[in-house]
Amino acid sequence: MYRLIHKKITYLDIIIAVVFFIIIFFILYNNFFMKKNNSCSLLVETKNSKYIYSIYQKKDIEIMGEKGKTHIIIDKGKFRFIESACPNKNCVKMGWISLPYYPVVCLPNKVSAYIVCEKEQNEYDGISR
């Protein structure tokens, strides 16, 4: 066994912290904050299929998962899980979600939902060569 050394924050610690922080912040910034002119929709995925709904409406959806039905409500820009055929109801406890790409996942029933935003194609209609 070797001798115990007194521990202090070193330069390498600070460099590692800063590098990690910048990389992750850059990825976060690119994915979440650079979405200005977007059209968003709700993407619901099960093990075998995908469903896309407009997020700017009022709608009740029932999705068939692996264990049973999952009831989702869309309400003008936000959505939430109301009921699900899972034991813990963690997905229901997540509440209303309006943030793009913030997922609500029901693991036992294998249903996940999140808001996807795509950049509108209004800048260019096409490419001429």
Place this chain on the structure above:
Amino acid sequence: MKEKQSKNIAFFAGLSAFIAVFESLILPFPFFRLGISNIPICICFDLFNFWECLFVVLFKVFFSHLFRGTFFSYPFIIALAGNLTFLVIGFSFYKLFRKFTSFVSLSIIGAFSHNLGQIMVASLFIPSKALYFLAVILIFIGIILGFINGVFCNIIYNKFIMRLKL
């Protein structure tokens, strides 16, 4: 000497498992933890060899999930994967750069590798691209908490471990 070492391993394994259970009681979220239970494990990396650290990590995961009632369920498998990735990457990093770094960078690397392992295994269970976005948020919060945990780890190491001469 060997008996003292065994006692220390048992002490750290118990402490880490206890903090893991306590942590899950104070935070109601299903996948979000502060990572305080990794402070004893980081200190173990300095005091013990790889196999002894493996025992501490496995004891923590098994005991805490047995106590929470999630033994051999999805969270258990995900947590086990995260902890083992943390052990392999964190231990090798610490042994290589021990002289140049403190627990702060170990904690940050640990938080990153822990989340990475969890996300890789979770991708087997969650049939969605949404996991990628969750991963970015988790790793971002993990790095901030890793830094704070690392500072506390340094303080605990200097105040208690150096004085007790474990």
